[in-house]
Amino acid sequence: AQRVTQPEKLLSVFKGAPVELKCNYSYSGSPELFWYVQYSRQRLQLLLRHISRESIKGFTADLNKGETSFHLKKPFAQEEDSAMYYCASQRRGSTLGRLYFGRGTQLTVWP
Amino acid sequence: KAGVTQTPRYLIKTRGQQVTLSCSPISGHRSVSWYQQTPGQGLQFLFEYFSETQRNKGNFPGRFSGRQFSNSRSEMNVSTLELGDSALYLCASSFDRSSYEQYFGPGTRLTVT
Numbered sequence: 001a002q003r004v005t006q007p008e009k010l011l012s013v014f015k016g017a018p019v020e021l022k023c024n025y026s027y028s029g030s031p032e033l034f035w036y037v038q039y040s041r042q043r044l045q046l047l048l049r050h051i052s053r054e055s056i057k058g059f060t061a062d063l064n065k066g067e068t069s070f071h072l073k074k075p076f077a078q079e080e081d082s083a084m085y086y087c088a089s090q091r092r093g094s095t096l097g098r099l100y101f102g103r104g105t106q107l108t109v110w111p
Numbered sequence: 112k113a114g115v116t117q118t119p120r121y122l123i124k125t126r127g128q129q130v131t132l133s134c135s136p137i138s139g140h141r142s143v144s145w146y147q148q149t150p151g152q153g154l155q156f157l158f159e160y161f162s163e164t165q166r167n168k169g170n171f172p173g174r175f176s177g178r179q180f181s182n183s184r185s186e187m188n189v190s191t192l193e194l195g196d197s198a199l200y201l202c203a204s205s206f207d208r209s210s211y212e213q214y215f216g217p218g219t220r221l222t223v224t
Contacts, residue, residue: 043218044215052213086154090211098144098159099144099213100156101154103151
């Protein structure tokens with residue numbers, strides 16, 4: 001079974017500081033990996049997926065197959081980054097529908 | 112384009128009752144998935160529908176069921192409600208089964224008393 005682990009339930013940083021949200025996955029194959037974000041009183045939305053290698057809102061995430069990690073990073077956090085972040089995986093090659101989510105990390109960026 | 116819509120947004124039911132939740136996907140999207148979100152278990156996959164057929168099912172009892180209509184709209188039903196069914200139920204749609212991007216609705220908050 002696929003498992004996604006986000007070891008930090010809460011993370012606080014000051015504005016302008018670097019931030020890293022950790023995510024580890026367990027799956028013998030090569031899953032598709034995503035970061036979803038939920039801002040206060042908004043719906044869950046896709047932030048980025050590893051295959052697109054994009055940088056969204058200054059966030060990047062690198063897949064490390066050796067460590068089975070997909071940590072989310074931003075060099076300079078902003079107050080508007082405060083939100084709940086979920087790491088998710090989906091079995092590559094399988095048909096759509098089943099995302100496995102981590103428990104989420106609540107990021108707070110202090111002014 | 113309008114986003115995924117879910118109705119009702121809030122619902123209060125009593126133990127033993129049944130409930131039906133509705134989801135309208137983004138226009139043109141044909142795949143609909145349902146998730147349950149609780150503080151204790153987080154986000155858990157319920158099922159996925161495509162072309163009016165259930166394609167994937169999560170580890171939930173048979174009291175949880177769903178269906179999809181020809182216009183891709185989907186409903187999920189929970190029978191014989193239990194207190195533990197209190198949760199936020201999220202619906203997500205995607206263009207088709209090969210698309211990895213899912214768009215989520217605002218959810219239906221179900222409270223069972």
